[in-house]
Amino acid sequence: MARTGADGRRQGEARPELKGLVDETGVVPRAAAFDDARSVLAEDGVVRIPDAGADPEVLVVAAARLLGGRLRELFGIRPQGGTDSPVLGLHNDGAYLQGDVHGHTVRLRDPDEDYLLMHCSEPAPSGGDSVLVDGYALVDRLAGDHRGLHAFLREADVDFFGSRVNPPRGVPDTPLLRRMVEFTRGGRRAVRASDYALPVPRVPEWDEHLARIEEYADLLATAFEAAPRFRMEAGDLLVLDNYRFLHGRDAFRGSRTLHVLSVRTVDAF
Numbered sequence: 234m235a236r237t238g239a240d241g242r243r244q245g246e247a248r249p250e251l252k253g254l255v256d257e258t259g260v261v262p263r264a265a266a267f268d269d270a271r272s273v274l275a276e277d278g279v280v281r282i283p284d285a286g287a288d289p290e291v292l293v294v295a296a297a298r299l300l301g302g303r304l305r306e307l308f309g310i311r312p313q314g315g316t317d318s319p320v321l322g323l324h325n326d327g328a329y330l331q332g333d334v335h336g337h338t339v340r341l342r343d344p345d346e347d348y349l350l351m352h353c354s355e356p357a358p359s360g361g362d363s364v365l366v367d368g369y370a371l372v373d374r375l376a377g378d379h380r381g382l383h384a385f386l387r388e389a390d391v392d393f394f395g396s397r398v399n400p401p402r403g404v405p406d407t408p409l410l411r412r413m414v415e416f417t418r419g420g421r422r423a424v425r426a427s428d429y430a431l432p433v434p435r436v437p438e439w440d441e442h443l444a445r446i447e448e449y450a451d452l453l454a455t456a457f458e459a460a461p462r463f464r465m466e467a468g469d470l471l472v473l474d475n476y477r478f479l480h481g482r483d484a485f486r487g488s489r490t491l492h493v494l495s496v497r498t499v500d501a502f
Contacts, residue, residue: 235447235454241396242428243447244322245454252459254374255452259460260365260478262471270472271299278474279365281463285352285470289492292350295470296496300348303498308342314355314490323366323453323479324426325349326495329394330403344393344409345502346495347423349475353465354490361485362462363471368424368479371456372414382452385445386413389438395431408434413449417502423476426453457481465491 235245262281265273273280280299285291289310296304326349328342375383392408394400410433413425426449432442462483465471473480475495 235450237396239398241398243396243430243450244428245447245450245452247455247458248451251452251455254379255366255371255456255459258366258370258374258456260367261461261463262365262473267295267298270295271301274299274472274474278367278477280472281465282470282472283466284468287354287468289352289354291470292352292492292494295350295472296348296494299472300496300498303500304496305499305501306343306497308340308346308495308497310492310494312490313493314488316488317486318361318484318489320484321481322428323364323457323481324428325368325424325475325479326493327425327475329405329409330401331405332403341403342495343497344411345423346497347474347476347501348496348498349473349480350494350496351465351471352492352494353467353469353471354492355488356464356466357485357489358487359485360483361489362464362483364457364460364462364481364483365473366453366456366460366479367477368426369422369477371452371479372424375452382445382448385442386449387415388412389442389445390433390436391427391430391442391446392433393425393427394429395434397429415502417500419500421476421500423502424479426479453479 262279327344330342
């Protein structure tokens, strides 16, 4: 069963009885050169561009070439990585982060970022393989024998970062309420995952909602365990629909460095 650490982060437990439910929801992205990547992204929702270059600024070029006039906001290239890191389970990007610039509130990140671009600068010498799960396929499978969880994900608000302990500067204290599965005004579906979700404060069904959140965490842990792995090498670029795909990676030894760019398009919330 899912457990929550001292930092408020929830970790699900892979459950053998759910394996049949999650089989074949994992995805290995197709590789394509820049000239073909736009059509592959449109068809699959994800594409890997090998040998895209050593400079992380290729992320900005890729966003322009693959998303074109649909781009609305870019949130800046940020380095990610570390040394001897544990497993990072399934999640999608999007952060509630803002600052005050000359008296104006400025969003430094946005919880509704709808595309994610990742550039591998230095792969880990051991481990660190990537994992992708198609959130659309996963949620659709719940509509059969798991209708209770399916209904909860679509119909119940949650406090998306509610269990987070000591949030960093720039993270507002006001609860961010949303559903794990929502639709934009244009009909685009967003499937979400948060390690810090809690029921809405003082909701009458608090215990029931917490049980559903933990059930979802176990489902994601099972999908993560069952999904195929793929490895990003130096210079590789991964572009994905952040509303559709949940991503994570295995633990690694040694140093690993990625650079990440998240964006919003005209199709976002």
